[in-house]
Structure formats: C-alpha cells, structure tokens
Amino acid sequence: MRKLLVFLIVLFSSLTITQAQNKTPESSIFTVQEVAPQIWALIVKPTSNVPAISNTAFFTVGDRVAIVDSHFTPAAAREAARLVKIVTGNKPIHYLINTHWHPDHVQGNSTYSSLFPQAINIIAHTNTRRDIQEKEIPSIKETQEELVKEIKELQDQLKNGKDEKGVDLTAEKRQEVEKNLQQSKDLQVDLENLEITLPNVTFDKSLFLHGENREVQVLYFGRGHTEGDVVIFLPKEGILITGDLLTGALPFVGQDAHPEDWGQTLEGVEKLNVSRIIPGHGQVQESKERVTFLKEFMFDMVKAVKEQIAAGKSKEDTIKIVKTALAEKHAKKFSNFERSSNSAIDRTYARLSGK
Numbered sequence: 265m266r267k268l269l270v271f272l273i274v275l276f277s278s279l280t281i282t283q284a285q286n287k288t289p290e291s292s293i294f295t296v297q298e299v300a301p302q303i304w305a306l307i308v309k310p311t312s313n314v315p316a317i318s319n320t321a322f323f324t325v326g327d328r329v330a331i332v333d334s335h336f337t338p339a340a341a342r343e344a345a346r347l348v349k350i351v352t353g354n355k356p357i358h359y360l361i362n363t364h365w366h367p368d369h370v371q372g373n374s375t376y377s378s379l380f381p382q383a384i385n386i387i388a389h390t391n392t393r394r395d396i397q398e399k400e401i402p403s404i405k406e407t408q409e410e411l412v413k414e415i416k417e418l419q420d421q422l423k424n425g426k427d428e429k430g431v432d433l434t435a436e437k438r439q440e441v442e443k444n445l446q447q448s449k450d451l452q453v454d455l456e457n458l459e460i461t462l463p464n465v466t467f468d469k470s471l472f473l474h475g476e477n478r479e480v481q482v483l484y485f486g487r488g489h490t491e492g493d494v495v496i497f498l499p500k501e502g503i504l505i506t507g508d509l510l511t512g513a514l515p516f517v518g519q520d521a522h523p524e525d526w527g528q529t530l531e532g533v534e535k536l537n538v539s540r541i542i543p544g545h546g547q548v549q550e551s552k553e554r555v556t557f558l559k560e561f562m563f564d565m566v567k568a569v570k571e572q573i574a575a576g577k578s579k580e581d582t583i584k585i586v587k588t589a590l591a592e593k594h595a596k597k598f599s600n601f602e603r604s605s606n607s608a609i610d611r612t613y614a615r616l617s618g619k
C-alpha cells in the first residue's frame with residue numbers, strides 16, 4: 265500500500281511538473297510566470313527587441329480571460345495575446361484593463377479589439393479615458409515624426425561613417441547603428457496606422473468582475489503617477505497588479521503626476537491584504553514592502569519641498585537641498601534615485617508652488 269502511495273505521489277508530482285513546463289511557452293519579449301493558479305505575469309525581458317516596455321498580467325475569470333495593459337506596440341500586444349492563447353488553452357480575452365493612459369500601457373488596445381471584436385471590454389478609470397483622448401492620441405503623431413527624424417539621423421551616420429558626435433564609426437559601432445536603424449524601421453511600420461481603441465467601460469471608484477473561480481477588484485485610490493491610476497486586486501489569492509503607481513524602482517514622476525497625493529493614494533493600497541505584487545515595470549515582488557518604501561518617499565519629499573518653498577527657495581536650490589536630504593534614507597531603496605529624483609522634486613515643487 266505504502267509503496268503504491270509513494271509511486272502515485274512520484275507519478276503525480278512528475279506529471280504536474282511536465283504540465284507546468286508545457287504551459288510555459290518561450291517568448292523573446294516576455295518571461296511567463298504563473299504567480300498563483302491561473303494568474304500569470306508577463307514580465308518584459310530587458311533584451312527584448314520589440315519595445316513592449318511595460319509588464320502585463322492576465323488571469324481567468326470563470327471561462328473568460330482578463331488582461332492588464334496593452335504595451336507600447338501592437339507587435340508586443342500580439343505576442344502577449346499569443347501567449348495567453350497557449351497558456352489558457354485558447355480562452356477568449358473578454359476584459360482588457362488599462363491601468364493608466366501612458367503610451368506603453370494603451371497603444372496595443374486596438375490589437376485586442378481587432379482580435380476579439382465581439383468579446384472585448386476595455387476597462388479604465390474615467391480620467392484615463394479622458395487622457396487617452398486628450399493626451400495620448402495627439403501624441404502619436406509626435407512619436408511618428410520623431411521616428412522619421414531618428415531614422416534619417418541613423419542613415420546619415422552610416423553614410424558619413426561618423427557617429428552623432430562626429431567620431432569615426434568602428435566596425436562594432438557600425439553594427440550597433442545598423443541594429444538601431446532596423447529596430448526604428450520596424451517600429452515605424454508597427455506604429456504607421458496606429459489607432460487607439462478607447463475604453464468602453466469606465467468607473468470612478470471601483471469595479472468588480474465576478475467569476476466562478478475568483479473575484480477581481482479594480483480599484484481607484486486617488487491620483488499619483490497620473491490622474492487615473494487603478495490597481496487590480498485579487499483578494500482570494502492576495503495578488504496585486506499596480507501599473508506604474510508602483511514599479512521596481514522610483515516610478516516616473518512626469519508632468520501629469522501628482523506627488524502631493526501619491527503617498528495618500530499608496531496608503532489606501534497598503535491596506536490591502538497583499539502577498540505578491542506585479543508592478544508596471546520590474547520584477548514580481550514577494551511582499552508589499554515597496555509600497556511602504558514609496559509611500560514614505562513621497563511623504564518625505566512633499567514635506568521637504570514645502571519647507572523650501574516656505575523659506576523662499578528657488579526650484580533649482582530646492583532640488584539640490586531636498587535631494588541631499590532624502591538621499592540618506594531613500595537612495596539605497598531606489599536603484600535609480602540619482603537619476604530620477606530630480607524630476608520627482610521638480611514636479612513636486614511645481615505642484616506645491618503653482619510655478
């Protein structure tokens with residue numbers, strides 16, 4: 265009896281391993297990672313040739329599939345859809361959730377609406393739909409124009425045998441320029457007739473999806489990285505998908521960010537009972553430690569900038585003083601602190617001073 269039991273355990277465990285291996289397809293763009301049963305993260309490989317840029321997560325909701333964000337290019341979205349098909353055994357994607365309006369999270373929307381014309385619902389916060397219309401769609405033309413300029417510059421470098429600084433191209437450098445040129449041309453083709461499908465389901469506070477196997481909560485806690493950041497919380501499994509409200513380092517604090525609200529927004533996120541996080545960029549996180557790190561950074565930065573404004577300091581002086589003051593506690597927690605804290609303080613100063 266015992267022998268049989270051992271035999272069965274070995275048999276089933278090896279079966280499980282084989283099945284798991286079969287389910288994990290290879291991709292040149294993404295690493296497929298099952299973070300909980302029927303919940304997968306697609307983490308962008310740093311070596312990816314296609315500018316996908318942001319991570320994706322997808323999961324089953326009953327016999328349907330929901331996917332989060334759609335990448336920078338249709339090519340990346342097509343690759344994500346291919347992986348979903350293999351991994352889920354050809355279940356249709358019914359829900360696409362845009363965490364916010366930035367190009368690397370929405371430019372593949374139309375890929376899903378053309379692959380699943382009858383099925384797809386694109387879900388986003390009301391402000392995200394507005395910002396896709398007002399900011400993202402007008403920016404596509406700019407991206408296309410920049411690409412034309414970039415391609416011309418790279419072609420000139422090859423023709424003249426000199427790099428952008430006028431230095432002669434080595435054989436190695438020439439190869440690199442040729443590779444960049446090919447990538448830019450591919451991107452140009454991919455973005456040529458780009459249209460963005462707008463979200464057709466919007467909400468202000470929360471939206472729930474109810475499947476046989478799980479509940480999905482799409483939640484808005486306030487402004488932060490943009491005015492419409494939503495997180496996706498799977499309460500039964502303790503999985504949180506954050507978009508760029510949280511990344512593996514200091515998230516981008518751009519001209520549409522609200523650092524003055526970001527800490528409080530994260531305070532809401534922090535209360536969720538989370539065991540693993542799939543961030544908008546970077547690797548899967550095994551705790552919510554980084555939510556606390558970023559919340560403290562935002563609170564400390566806002567407080568320090570307020571003090572400098574009250575003391576009548578200029579923006580330039582404020583950036584220097586606050587960066588030095590924050591470095592001791594925060595620099596080691598954010599690998600890009602040196603590079604990215606300037607724009608964060610800059611934007612905070614602008615929001616708090618009105619200048």
Ligand SMILES: [Zn+2]
Nearest residue numbers: 364366489508
């Ligand atoms: Zn973003």
